[in-house]
Amino acid sequence: MDVKNKRYKGQGIHVITAIFTVEQGITKVLLIKRKNEPFLGDWVLTGGALYNDEDLEDGARREIFDKTGITDIDITQFKTFGRVDRSPVMRMIAVGFFGVIDSKRVKVLRETESTTNADWFPIDKIPPLGYDHEEILTEALKELQKRIVNSNILKSLFPDGVTMPELQKVYEAILNKKFDRRNFRKKMLSLNLIEDTNKSEQFEGNRPAKIYKFKKKIEDKNIF
Amino acid sequence: MDVKNKRYKGQGIHVITAIFTVEQGITKVLLIKRKNEPFLGDWVLTGGALYNDEDLEDGARREIFDKTGITDIDITQFKTFGRVDRSPVMRMIAVGFFGVIDSKRVKVLRETESTTNADWFPIDKIPPLGYDHEEILTEALKELQKRIVNSNILKSLFPDGVTMPELQKVYEAILNKKFDRRNFRKKMLSLNLIEDTNKSEQFEGNRPAKIYKFKKKIEDKNIF
DNA sequence: TTGACAAGCGTATAAAATACACATATAATG
């Protein structure tokens, strides 16, 4: 029993979140720079060790707040990573989340106890990352792309509402694909994720765009 | 630092798998009965503690083999469960998997060090389960239903090939829904998951059904 | 007013999902 116990002694849990944003049609992810070993000086995704007294999602949110000052972000758990050697210190597994947020809301990119700074990186210009965070990031982006249809993941990106052209630009950036203006509108409205506010954008030179808001509830639609 | 370290000391990792089968149109799940505390005498899903020297999926498969004798099962990771109080002993999180298998392949439902016996339960007649396994089971079934289309999750159920009517019965059991024979066939063939073998079933009284086989590779199809 | 511009609205066509008729292969029957 002693021998056996050793086999699962000294395990730990990371909660890691890939925080995405879209700026001028470019999809970016938030990275922070480590100040301590292991992986001192390396860029990594937001995250850290889960505390014993908090649930997974709460831990992920606490880490986000600690290291970036961001609150009120919707995050989605998508996969858990557990390669034996993913951490050089002890056996750690990482519960992976992703979220999308308006980068303008991130005012404080703080220096913390364990990080020197934070910054947004375009997803096609990612530096080498510590731990297995490159793998986590790759899969997070894939999941984001899969789940962006039929969910209100983008809610945190548009806390004050969004216009169709804005929304389309974000979809096009994340999915790396162009859509027809008119069909995009029809599709979005049929998905039943957003609703009309009776407001319009103040804009220059052309017809102002209607402002929509994401609904609260998410409806799962079954295929087949 | 000492105080802080205590906050994430003594954590452990479960790997839990909901193993489903379909018998005579009834979807069933494999449960095992615990022989030790905590939850002594309670039914639970297959699983246990992850060892330090094994990856998540390997650990889940080892637990399946240890407690049921089943090898060669395809399993899919779907969610990680981490409620603070999900284990009364220490802080444990559970990485959840599901899989589908032909119950006829399960010959040995062994008594092990930690379990007295194992049995298949129809999913609408589940006894009270230990830990948070009722929640895990519910979500596993939901994920199975979501992912059964467009994946070869059912491969382990039909190692020797499958006919269209057989396959349809399984889909109908898992999705709890009836399909039109002819449209089901068209849909399945268009999904490109199975391929024709040039064999047919030996059957009585009516036209014999063609035998198909699941392909090896899984192709992700993008919606939108 | 008019032109430029981008948003909004509508319609025709193509593709996919659904409903349902017909043909075929086996075993049992007279």
Add this chain to the structure above:
DNA sequence: CATTATATGTGTATTTTATACGCTTGTCAA
């Protein structure tokens, strides 16, 4: 050996959804 029963396999018409693209509308600037 044709006939019938049964469940499989194949085909076609209809409906729904997705895609392609024309036209209209609201704002600013000239």
